[in-house]
Amino acid sequence: MNEEKRRQLGKTMAKWKSQEDWEVEEADWNDTEKGREYKNYWFYKRPKGINIDITHRCPLECSSCQRQTEFLNHGKKVHGYDLDLSDIEKLAKYYHQFSFCGQFSDPVHHPKFIEMLKILRRYGCKASIHNASTFKSMKWYIEAFKAYPENTQWIFAIDGLPEESHKYRINQDGPKMFQILLEAKKHLHMTPSWQFIIFSYNEHNVDKAKQMAFDNGLGFIEIQSSRWLGQDDPLMPKSQKYKLDSKKLEISKGKFEDVDIKGPIKLMPRCMIKDKATSQQAAVSNRGHLIPCCWVDNAKTMTFNGKNRIMKGLLKVSKINEVEDIEQIVFSKEWQEFGKNLRERNMDKILHCCKHHCRLREDKDKLKISTYYGKTGGVKNKNIIG
Numbered sequence: 001m002n003e004e005k006r007r008q009l010g011k012t013m014a015k016w017k018s019q020e021d022w023e024v025e026e027a028d029w030n031d032t033e034k035g036r037e038y039k040n041y042w043f044y045k046r047p048k049g050i051n052i053d054i055t056h057r058c059p060l061e062c063s064s065c066q067r068q069t070e071f072l073n074h075g076k077k078v079h080g081y082d083l084d085l086s087d088i089e090k091l092a093k094y095y096h097q098f099s100f101c102g103q104f105s106d107p108v109h110h111p112k113f114i115e116m117l118k119i120l121r122r123y124g125c126k127a128s129i130h131n132a133s134t135f136k137s138m139k140w141y142i143e144a145f146k147a148y149p150e151n152t153q154w155i156f157a158i159d160g161l162p163e164e165s166h167k168y169r170i171n172q173d174g175p176k177m178f179q180i181l182l183e184a185k186k187h188l189h190m191t192p193s194w195q196f197i198i199f200s201y202n203e204h205n206v207d208k209a210k211q212m213a214f215d216n217g218l219g220f221i222e223i224q225s226s227r228w229l230g231q232d233d234p235l236m237p238k239s240q241k242y243k244l245d246s247k248k249l250e251i252s253k254g255k256f257e258d259v260d261i262k263g264p265i266k267l268m269p270r271c272m273i274k275d276k277a278t279s280q281q282a283a284v285s286n287r288g289h290l291i292p293c294c295w296v297d298n299a300k301t302m303t304f305n306g307k308n309r310i311m312k313g314l315l316k317v318s319k320i321n322e323v324e325d326i327e328q329i330v331f332s333k334e335w336q337e338f339g340k341n342l343r344e345r346n347m348d349k350i351l352h353c354c355k356h357h358c359r360l361r362e363d364k365d366k367l368k369i370s371t372y373y374g375k376t377g378g379v380k381n382k383n384i385i386g
């Protein structure tokens, strides 16, 4: 299968049976005191925090990453730049939770990442940091852990036993990553986690890796990915235990390909869900814009050539270094309009990306992520959307 053709399947709205169910629930909530207080959905996302991409740098070459599929495979330079510390400070005054998930980059490669952590510590913001690159020195890591040990949740990607992780995480030094995890444990107040995406080359080692994590007092996050285009995807696990069954896969694939985004599709915008655990965070792109969520930060939507009419309007008012404070963005006419169109399902004014990611899927195809927090923390299983 052509790697470029592999793409993310649609997300499932697992919790609600129908769009109508969701709308009734939201309408009821809007009528409560809290609902009235947070009438503005964008404002309500404040405690939920942001998913932030702070740089354009990453030395790894994971094949599914947009760095490869949208840029490097076509001989183009990955876009974006190192966000300014003043942007982080402005965001920290508004949002209480930062997720450094890295849409196009690994956060540890921002040259001032440690200073950013110090800013978050000063403002008492929580942070979760996803790291896969192993190119920083151990000395650097120790300094980073010490910069904000209290409220940072570090998550390290090792997809397989350490010595095989580089098969997907190209250029990664897996054994070094495991040593970094052990070092993190010594300094952080929150248990660092090993994140393991199950692929065909590592599926027989999941239990071994989990045991290795638990024996060392680490958290373990097992991810059953949904990023397969079809049954012949070479990265897809073979064991039935770890892959979507063929019926579900066919449904997912069919839905993805057949969806008529011009027709009357059902839409449940994840950015507007009041439930903190299920709703989608706002995001910050590595070009310095606040955006409604990280899903819109893709080649088709942000177009990287600026031609998407809806996005163009939104981006015009969303540059963080051009505003006094974040409220200026989320209460702007453009953001209000964007939210209103989603709420009222004005389909011709809604991004294709929203119709793809937040459409109602009726196959109830829950894709699984099981999250383990080690022997002492017990086992927590979580069915999540995506």
Ligand code: SF4
Pocket (backbone or CB within 6 Å): 058, 059, 060, 061, 062, 065, 066, 067, 102, 103, 104, 105, 106, 132, 133
């Ligand atoms: S580590 Fe993250 S940003 Fe870097 S190539 Fe892999 S998926 Fe992309």
Ligand code: SF4
Pocket (backbone or CB within 6 Å): 268, 269, 270, 271, 272, 280, 292, 293, 294, 295, 296, 342, 353, 354, 355, 357, 358
């Ligand atoms: S894809 Fe669109 S509708 Fe869905 S959460 Fe993001 S901004 Fe909201």
